[in-house]
Each structure stands twice: as structure tokens, then as C-alpha cells.
Amino acid sequence: MNSPLSPAAGTASGNDPLTPGTHVYGLGGVVQRYHVHGTGPVCVVHSGGPGIFWDYLRMPLLEEHLTMVYVEPVGTSEDSRLPSHPHGYTRERYSGFLEVLINRLGVPRVHLLGHSHGAFVAAYHALHRAGRLAGVVLYEGAPVTGPEHAEEAGRMVGAFAARYAGHPGLPGVLAAFGAMADISGDEQTVAVARGVLPSYFADYWAHEERYAPFRDAIRATYVSGLDEHLVPESIDDRAALKGMEVPALVVVGRHDVICGIRWGRELHDLIPESELLVLEDSGHMGHVEEPELFAEAVRDFVARTTAPEPGAE
Template sequence: MSITPGPLTPGTHSFEVGGITQRYHVHGSGPVVLAHSGGPGIHWDYLRMPALEEHLTMVYVEPIGTGESGRLPSHPHGYTRDRYSRFLEVLINRLGVPQVHLLGHSHGAFVAAYHALHRSQRLAGVVLYEGAPVTGPEHGEEAGRMVERFAAEHAGHPGLPGVLAAFGAMSGMATDEDTVAVARGVLPSYFAHYWENEEELAPFRDALRATFISGLDEDLSPDLIDDRAALKGLTVPALVVVGRHDVICGLRWGLELDELIPDSRLLVLEDSGHMGHIEEPERFNEAVLAFVRETAGEGTGNRSL
């Protein structure tokens, strides 16, 4: 007699929603934390957090349209925050626990914020890791300014032209291969000290995988975001994590998120870019674990990180 594994049994799981497969991966044990990767389209495994898996049940979502999860009929279009959030809601309900924490990185932080604003019933807390309250021209201008600063700081480095070329290629991405090339190409700017640690970080870079997601709805309109007004009314406990050297969702946005969200906690990783869980894993892990324990009723109530 075979026993069907439970939804939180370690390993890879999948289910269908409206004929579309949703995959996720379970590692570790303890309070449940769902981790939603960025991009959109970057495959989930870059976000593995083995140290947290020693204390938490980490559920790594493989977002629809990405990796081995199913595609929408409108692929590569139609992957809005609302659609990702609806799939998250089904997954959370299937896990069979009263509440979970939701951690979103980069684009995943935009999804996590949306879910916390619109479908918060089963959330004990949300971690907005390298997110921002807005997209569109204002966000793009700030990213451009940060990339210019990165270029000035690394003027003359032989790797800089390749990074700038990858940023220039972003708007022309149309295939999975394009997306992987851009993701790997810009990566040095996503770390505070990539070139100083290039040999150590090369395996991380080479393992990055991606699926092309357009960022457009089915009608080819952009899924633009401005959560500033809504975040002032967020009732879910929130931890904001930002790297001081992040060029894409940098310190300006982390500070703004923290200012907008009532009673939020803020962790500034002073020696990190966009990948603090790789660059400063001890500070990152300690802060996330403390936040989960506190908001699950196990902590001391100290909000200082």
C-alpha cells in the first residue's frame, strides 16, 4: 500500500489550477515560509537558503510560466501580479497550515506585496527582499542612475563593457536564451564585490536559468505598479530587506517601503547588492529567522534588526 506524500513532504510537488501546472519545492522543517523568485522568469533555485532550511520549512515556488511550471495560453504574456497571487493563494490553501510567511525577492517582492495587500488572510508576515513600491519611469530612472554610478566606480575594468551591453539588451529580450544571457551578463552589478570574488561566484552565475516573461498582460499592456497609497494601510507584519549597493531595487526604495508600511522592520545589508542572501548570509538569515519567530508568536517583540 503506497502512501501519498503530504504537501509539505521534502521534495518536488506539483498540482494543477485550471489546467496549468504549479510546481514547488520543499526543503527543511519548522514554520512555513514560501519563497517567490524574481525576474520575472528567473528559475527558483538561485534563491535556495540552506541555513534557513535548518530552522524553517522553505517552500520555493516555481512561478507559473517559469521552469517546469505550466504556461498560460498567452505565454510569454499575461503573468501579472494578480495571476501570480491567485496561484499563491491556491498553494497556501493546499499546504494545510493555519498561516505561512511569504518571502519575495526582486520581482517576487512586488508579488509578495500585492498578495499581502489583497489576499492576506493566511499570512503571518511578509518579507519584501529587494523590492520597491513602484515600477515604470521613476523606477527606471533610479536604476539608470545607479548603473551609471556602478560604471563610474568600475571604470576601466575589462568586464564593465559586457555588463553595460547586457543592460542595453534588456529591452530586446524575446527568448529564454536572451533572458539567460542578460541575467548572467548584468550579474556583476548585482553584487557589491562581484569581481573581487569572481572565482567563488562563477558557479552561481553559471547555474542561473531563466524563462522569458514579457511583463505584459494578455492585451500587451505593461503591468505597471504604484503601491504607495495602498502600502500605508498594510496590516500584515513586514520585514524590508535591502542591500546598500543594489542597482535595481536599491536603498532609496527600501527606505521608502519601510516609511510607507506601518510598523515595518528594516534590514539594510551594508555590504550587499541585490543578492544579500549570498553576500551577507549570516545577517540575512538571522533577521529573517528572528522575524518569522516573532510574528509567529515565538519572539521577544524586539523590532530592532
């Protein structure tokens, strides 16, 4: 039986922290895993949720050009849970684990890509621990949480419901949204994540054969959103984002109901000299819905913001 801090079966061998495969190390009494795929400039990827397993965010087209380092955020696997689980997973905590991981990779600069809740983490990291970042991709994020964000999401979900009024799948989606406030365990988290997912695509039911396997593969762990003192983490980055010095690409799907076009534009307006990509035929999952356009934009951004190797012409 493997020790909790020993590499599990199928992990990368050797001492190179960027060898393709799964890497495992212990930190602060918990396990941190990350998964390396592809070759090229290094892009560290932080998934959403919090509590959604990392693998929904695989980006094969980017792996053809970049070394994609997919973080498995602490708390998702049983051996990576904090003593305060399911509480205590603040942005500061995630960012601290990210900093250690990035330093371990042994490269001067990396790009950081965060999706959904991961975009909130990536923004925090770019604002507070930017030293080894060449650039940041804020993919389906927002500058705020709380009532204002919830109100906008409610409006977008209402528009989704109106668009699909009478569709046999709509009641299940709305029931899943209604169950969000009462989640208290892993099974409920998975059920709700899969239940709301049709609303996270521009037109899930028109492409259900393509998207259903993605939906069925979603895995999740219950993370409360409270700190270790059971206080909700409230986010308002508007003032801080005006001083962000890291090059930033903001990516948003036109039909995203959770972190939609309003928030993408606001992030773009707040961050100096940021770039904005609006995926016109995507919801919250542009890397699945419009993978070529998404990959091209991220790849080009990384190429333009990667410093040349010393001595290179």
C-alpha cells in the same frame, strides 16, 4: 512518459504537502510546482524576474530552522506556461496561484518572502490576500515601477560603471543592460540575466571565484511583463502600503542597483510598523553575499511573528 499533471521523477511521495522534495499539481490547465526544504515554521518563497528559475534563491541557513517552500512561478517551465505566454503574468495572476498553493499547505498561517519581482508579488498578496499570512518579507523590492524606478536604476548603474571604469568586465555588463529592451526569447533572457549579474553584487569581481558558479547556474524563461492584452503592468503601491496590516520586514542591500536603498527606505516608511534591514556589504543578492546576517534577520522576524500553537505556554 509522465503525464503533464503527474508527479515527475524525484517528486515527494505521499499526501503530506510539506514532505521534503518537489511537489506538482495541476491548476487552470497548467502545472504548478513547489519545492520543500527544511523543517520548522513555514516560509513560502517567491523568486524574481519575472521568469528567473527559483533555485537561485535557495537559502540553506534558513532551511536549518524553517520549512522553506520555494514556489516555481508559473511560466518558468514549459508545462507551466499560460496559453498567452509570454504575456499574461500579472501580479494578480501570480497571487492567485500563490493563494491556492498556500491553502494546500494545510497550516493556519505562513510567512511569505518575495525577492526582487517576487517582492512586488508578495506586497500585492499581503495587500489583497492577507488572510493566511503571518508576515511578509519584502526582499529587494520597491513601491513603484515605471519611469521613476527606471531613472533611479539608471543612476545606480551609472554609479556602478564609474566605480569599475576600466575593468575588463564592465563592457559586457553594460552591453547586457543595453540588450534588455530587445529580449524576445529564453536564450536572450538567460544571456542578459547572467550578463548583468556582476552589477547585482556589492563587489562581484573581488569575489569572482565564489560568485561565478552562481552566475553560471542562473536559468530563465522569457516573460514579457505585459498582460494578456499586451498592456504593461504599471505598479504604484504607495497609497495602498500605508494600510498594510501584515507584519513586514524590508530587506535591502546597500549596493543594489535595481531595487536599491532608496526603495527599501521608502517601503519601510510607507508600511506601518515595518522593520528594515540594510545589508551593508550586499547588492541585490544578500542571501548569497551576507547569508548569516540575512538568515538571522529573517529567522528572528518569523519567530517574533509566529503565533504560538493552541495550548502552548
